[in-house]
């Protein structure tokens with residue numbers, strides 16, 4: 082993953098040499114496009130209305146109507162529409178508008194193989210230059226994402242943008258700081274996409290462990306890897322059961338960012354299932370290949386962890402990734418088997434394909450007992466049922482605490498990763514009662530996503546806890562210009578956003594509200 086090389090230029094936009102110079106246009110209240118000053122002399126085609134996602138690519142000679150006759154040093158000009166911006170938009174809406182514009186630029190860069198890019202930040206009074214540059218750069222970096230690791234080196238393949246010159250009106254430090262934030266979170270999104278793009282034999286539990294260990298080189302970060310022997314001693318029967326049919330060693334990766342001074346602890350848990358064959362309850366072969374993506378929850382939390390540690394917030398953040406694949410070797414766990422989890426709860430395995438909840442249960446129970454966090458968020462490609470419920474446009478959110486649910490949903494909106502809350506409740510919990518053990522690992526077809534969440538609920542006690550089912554959005558989340566086909570990296574930026582806002586929003590509210 083290449084992080085973009087971005088410089089804030091002191092030159093005038095028309096004097097910057099580039100393969101593509103980008104300028105922006107907004108719509109006024111009457112629906113007419115308002116263009117950047119520098120291009121008032123240019124003839125834009127009438128089809129260009131400056132709506133969101135609209136773009137116009139101009140090649141020289143740049144015909145000018147007026148007498149200014151500015152000469153322009155760039156080889157092409159791209160005008161990108163931002164739609165109407167009147168001040169009534171929510172922060173989340175605007176962020177995504179700017180990110181979307183970044184994605185539009187990325188698409189043109191890819192199709193025109195742009196190496197040198199110049200962007201003139203808009204000088205409209207309705208647009209804050211800092212937040213514009215942060216989210217534009219975020220969308221640009223995310224949109225330019227490519228995964229070429231396993232392809233033969235091809236001279237014609239697009240190698241990406243080498244340098245971006247940003248021309249700002251204020252030229253202030255604010256823009257530089259904003260660009261850094263945008264790159265940090267987009268970079269994390271791309272890192273989690275990289276992990277997901279790796280096949281099941283390219284990203285194993287040991288690779289999660291390696292990545293976790295690498296993070297211990299950052300300030301205030303400590304990593305612990307639990308091996309199979311440790312899991313046996315600790316009684317993590319869920320992870321061990323799922324791993325029984327595999328030749329690949331399981332790992333529980335714990336990354337602890339602990340600043341010198343902190344009040345609260347946020348715990349993040351991600352399903353790191355590096356390949357899900359279904360086990361003895363084997364999946365149909367069609368589409369099974371996609372189950373290399375079953376580690377996207379783990380990828381999201383550990384990639385977010387790196388970006389979070391780099392930003393040095395004054396809150397402790399701990400991430401746990403239980404990781405194994407789910408295979409069907411001779412020793413595999415069988416339907417009907419009964420296992421015991423870390424906290425002593427016994428579980429009847431009705432379907433070996435409902436394995437995510439088994440590994441998450443141990444990690445949740447262990448993490449909560451050990452760190453007593455202020456809140457817990459888990460991310461998992463947990464159920465096919467969430468795709469039936471919400472399609473590929475929202476991740477499912479299930480939560481035992483209204484304040485946490487609201488704060489997290491807001492972070493999701495700001496990150497352009499929308500969440501939709503589904504209920505929990507004793508009626509759903511009843512569906513996972515077992516005749517022979519404390520619980521069983523499936524609750525039948527009705528409300529499959531909620532009964533899976535109710536399984537996890539048994540392991541979090543009263544701790545404010547949110548579960549994000551990202552099975553529908555971890556890939557095939559393709560509506561956004563800045564999300565290329567393939568894994569989306571979903572959840573990564575929501576978590577970064579959540580931690581960024583913790584002191585302002587999360588901590589006090591959570592403490593004042595009991596669980597619901």
Ligand code: BES
Nearest residue numbers: 432434435436462463464465466523552
């Ligand atoms: N990893 C799958 C869920 C999944 C399915 C994610 C499709 C993305 C796309 C999970 O482990 C699983 O197999 N869940 C089962 C649960 C069932 C057996 C209760 C499912 O959803 O079918």
Ligand code: MN
Nearest residue numbers: 357434435436
């Ligand atoms: Mn499964």
Ligand code: ZN
Nearest residue numbers: 354357375437
């Ligand atoms: Zn799975």
